Amino acid sequence: MVNSTFKTRDASSPLASSPIPLYLQIADILRGRINRREWLAGALIPTLEALASEFKVARVTARQAVQLLASEGLLASRRGYGTVVTKADDAPNIVVMKTSLESLAAMYETTSAKILTFDESHAMPSVAADAGKLGSNYVHMRRLHFTKGKPYAVISLYLLQEVFQRSPEEFRLRAVIPLLLRMKRAVRIERAHQTMSIGAADPETARLLEISVGTPVAHVTRVFLDRQDRILYYAEVLYRGDWVKWEIELQT
Template sequence: MRPSTSSPIPLYLQIADVMRDRIARVVWRDGELIPTLEQLAAEFGVARVTARQAVQLLTKEGALTPMRGRGTFVSAPAASLKPVHVVTSLDALADTYRVTRADLLTIDENSRQPPIREGDGTLARAYTYMKRVHSTGSEPYCVIGLYLDEQIFARARARFRKETVIPILMEMKPRPMSRAHQTLTIGAADADTAHLLRVAVDSPVARVQRVFKDANGVVVYYADVIYRGDVVKLEMDMDV
């Protein structure tokens, strides 16, 4: 796959993402010799200096090790990511988020509204928008852009800024949501998402839209969640 010249992400970073993904998926194994700079430049359609920048970045990260006269070798085992099960209850979802780390990228109060569809519910007066990357250990597995009813956010501002949202909502009494719905679709990672999840551009991702409503049909929580395709696990019992 050739890097996109129209992307705001530099070419060498896009190439590094592809190479990093090959190591993670064990296309390139620990201790294996990778292609030469000339071969990489030809594969990705870039100058040799651009290929060298990508290799130098992964060398700095410890994923590659150059050996004089022998070439460059993979020096990092594939990342071990715990599968993320697609759950169908809020309790199970809360349990999943309690054991992950959430890094806040963006927070914006009172100036955005969730892109709800007809039938999703009615809008609250104001929302707080947050964008986060969730990780297990040091490995990111999903990016979440969520809208939370401002009145609910105000009840636990400090916690919502630092902790994952759903476990906090589940602890509130009474719970602010009475109905919940989620939709899963399959897509491809854009440049920004790929960079945050450390995967190659156009890698498969699972996108989940979650909508929580209160008893009056007001949307109190809306989230667009993008999971790495290599961590999502969907299991369903089937009638026989």
């Protein structure tokens, strides 16, 4: 009977439609309140009953969210007093993503990367039919990108082999997009397109980005085409959802 009650309350939560576990969603909301200094260090947070009522979940679900933040060092239980904020997350949790190639390149110039896998032998991206025309061969690189020493993105990219061969050592060691823009006389990017969706971190992504499994991540697909609609660069990128700020210019 108790379990049935929990299920009914969780099912009524406005968060229940997401595939991400409820306690992870709640933990992410509470973490945001701490990071935005809505809850200051030393402040007493609402009781589990109050949190359960706010999010329309079972008390055990609220407890799981609070316990997760306690394990991260953001909250601590004080016997006879309640749960208090210990500190804001020290992570550099803003990576500004803009919508021009130049600003995107500038952002990557300020970050570092580590190669996870590298394949120079006949790699081919799996792309949608309308994404562009595939070239004859691509170099595949999977990289973990860092800002201020903390991982914020996992990038799986494919670079046309003939483009890679123009500067192979630099492409191995440095961010690809800034290099492509510096090669604009030899490598002409005629069109660039990206799409974004929100998903949940799988176990491997969570390990690499140092987040919990199921935490929201931004999934970006990025394509650069030449004048013949041939794909020069194709990437699948997973960003920490809590560290990325997108700035989009609205047309008037």
